Amino acid sequence: MSTFPADLSYTAEHEWLAQGDPVAFGITDTASEALGDIVYLELPAVGDEIVAGAVCGEIESTKSVSELFSPVSGTVVEVNQAAVDDPSLVNSDPYGAGWLLKATVTATGPLLSAAEYQVLTAG
Amino acid sequence: MTDVPDLQSQSDQQSQSDRHSPLHAEHLALDAVMVPFAGWLMPLRYSSDLAEHRCVRRAAGIFDLSHMGELRVEGAQAGAALDYALVGNLTAVPVGKARYTMICAADGGVIDDLVVYRTGAQAYLVVANASNAEVVFAELLARAAGFEASVTDESAQTALIAVQGPHAQRIVTAVTAAGDVDAVANLKYYTGLPATVAGVEALVARTGYTGEDGFELFVPAARAAELWRALLAAGEPAGLVPAGLSARDSLRLEAGMPLYGNELDRTTTPFEAGLGRVVKLDKVDADGAPLAFVGRGPLAARRSSPPARVLVGLEGLGRRAARHGFAVLAGVEKADVVVGHVTSGAPSPSLGHPIAMAYVTPELSAAGTLLAVDVRGRAEPVRVVALPFYRRPQ
Numbered sequence: 001m002s003t004f005p006a007d008l009s010y011t012a013e014h015e016w017l018a019q020g021d022p023v024a025f026g027i028t029d030t031a032s033e034a035l036g037d038i039v040y041l042e043l044p045a046v047g048d049e050i051v052a053g054a055v056c057g058e059i060e061s062t063k064s065v066s067e068l069f070s071p072v073s074g075t076v077v078e079v080n081q082a083a084v085d086d087p088s089l090v091n092s093d094p095y096g097a098g099w100l101l102k103a104t105v106t107a108t109g110p111l112l113s114a115a116e117y118q119v120l121t122a123g
Numbered sequence: 124m125t126d127v128p129d130l131q132s133q134s135d136q137q138s139q140s141d142r143h144s145p146l147h148a149e150h151l152a153l154d155a156v157m158v159p160f161a162g163w164l165m166p167l168r169y170s171s172d173l174a175e176h177r178c179v180r181r182a183a184g185i186f187d188l189s190h191m192g193e194l195r196v197e198g199a200q201a202g203a204a205l206d207y208a209l210v211g212n213l214t215a216v217p218v219g220k221a222r223y224t225m226i227c228a229a230d231g232g233v234i235d236d237l238v239v240y241r242t243g244a245q246a247y248l249v250v251a252n253a254s255n256a257e258v259v260f261a262e263l264l265a266r267a268a269g270f271e272a273s274v275t276d277e278s279a280q281t282a283l284i285a286v287q288g289p290h291a292q293r294i295v296t297a298v299t300a301a302g303d304v305d306a307v308a309n310l311k312y313y314t315g316l317p318a319t320v321a322g323v324e325a326l327v328a329r330t331g332y333t334g335e336d337g338f339e340l341f342v343p344a345a346r347a348a349e350l351w352r353a354l355l356a357a358g359e360p361a362g363l364v365p366a367g368l369s370a371r372d373s374l375r376l377e378a379g380m381p382l383y384g385n386e387l388d389r390t391t392t393p394f395e396a397g398l399g400r401v402v403k404l405d406k407v408d409a410d411g412a413p414l415a416f417v418g419r420g421p422l423a424a425r426r427s428s429p430p431a432r433v434l435v436g437l438e439g440l441g442r443r444a445a446r447h448g449f450a451v452l453a454g455v456e457k458a459d460v461v462v463g464h465v466t467s468g469a470p471s472p473s474l475g476h477p478i479a480m481a482y483v484t485p486e487l488s489a490a491g492t493l494l495a496v497d498v499r500g501r502a503e504p505v506r507v508v509a510l511p512f513y514r515r516p517q
Contacts, residue, residue: 036167036168036171036172036369037171037172037173037174039173039470040442040443040444040470042443058443058499060443060444060470061172062172062173062176062369062373062469062470062472063167063172063369063469065444065446065499091171
């Protein structure tokens with residue numbers, strides 16, 4: 001069963017966003033379950049500009065490829081190299097060891113609360 | 124993220140129209156992710172695509188293939204009817220043996236690829252892909268009309284369970300009736316016989332779609348669940364796991380086996396797919412005259428002319444996988460020259476790098492040729508390699 005930590009914000013594109021600036025984000029439990037086994041992450045580099053709602057990476061699973069949308073506008077300050085080296089972390093611990101990027105924030109896109117996101121994913 | 128399927132609402136909508144396998148309740152009990160496939164609702168995965176794939180390579184997996192079509196052809200001229208209807212020479216198949224063959228249209232295009240089991244002197248079982256089962260049944264009926272042969276669609280009454288992997292023999296024989304154990308254990312590849320397995324009368328065949336040793340068991344739909352449970356229980360100590368369509372697809376891709384709709388379709392003859400050997404142009408009738416069969420003329424012409432495209436294996440030199448439909452390019456430096464297209468592709472769980480099958484122009488089909496694939500706007504380097512990608516250790 002998917003979990004929805006209450007201290008995180010969410011997007012309709014199945015990203016989660018922590019609090020703070022710089023902010024960490026990744027993909028949700030729901031998304032990682034739907035994708036199946038994740039085998040490859042294509043992420044921007046430290047210093048790259050990212051734009052809220054724009055594609056900032058790719059997530060490849062055995063069955064499909066998904067684009068990663070940035071939930072915020074800003075600059076990438078850290079990339080989770082451990083997840084790049086072992087993308088299965090995104091399946092096993094999407095809100096923890098499987099985080100993807102940290103970025104400074106100049107703007108955020110539309111965000112959902114845990115409760116709102118849960119309603120959205122319940123179909 | 125894009126492409127995240129809305130699994131909940133999808134299954135709600137689909138369950139209205141999609142057929143359920145006789146093992147549907149077993150899949151739900153095992154918490155499978157169910158997806159619509161060729162008009163059926165089938166298990167995509169139970170746990171993890173990769174884990175299921177690796178279990179089949181290292182131990183064993185059990186698959187529900189009840190969506191496949193089973194067509195019984197019987198009568199004094201059953202063999203002759205199939206010799207006319209299909210590209211293979213089915214009268215030459217001994218009782219108890221199976222053949223991989225195809226049914227082609229009048230223009231030589233592939234309608235479906237098939238496995239045909241000869242179950243008796245005047246009886247054959249034709250196994251068709253789920254997506255083509257109705258079309259193949261209609262074609263066989265029409266093509267057998269001039270022969271003393273009946274064609275019966277037994278798909279709805281028949282379940283098909285596959286046990287694949289290095290431990291498959293140990294698992295299947297563990298639940299086989301004592302009197303049948305030796306015969307089942309001694310089955311050669313592409314042979315089959317009737318046997319009692321877990322108390323159920325089955326056609327047990329040493330066939331599969333994974334590149335591993337394994338068995339496919341055809342049983343009455345009403346008895347499928349008890350056989351499934353008995354095999355799962357007997358196989359647990361040997362590492363048997365239920366495996367879904369996702370693992371089935373990655374296993375067959377590593378084994379270089381074609382999938383209808385990807386490598387084979389109506390616009391393709393067996394020759395482009397590198398499977399010209401299944402076309403038996405030397406079939407003769409009882410008087411030694413060349414035997415007519417549907418598609419013969421165009422297929423004969425195709426065999427004697429070089430194909431415009433050939434199916435090759437591609438190994439990815441980067442980490443991004445080429446997928447179905449992607450363009451094959453003349454090279455990383457010649458990314459503006461399209462030389463073919465990918466029919467199937469995925470990250471290979473066994474090999475650790477991306478693999479794909481693709482149609483390319485013949486002059487670029489030699490093993491070792493460096494090409495590229497357009498992966499979402501970037502030319503990713505690939506190398507042509509001989510198929511299959513994976514061979515099981517003998």
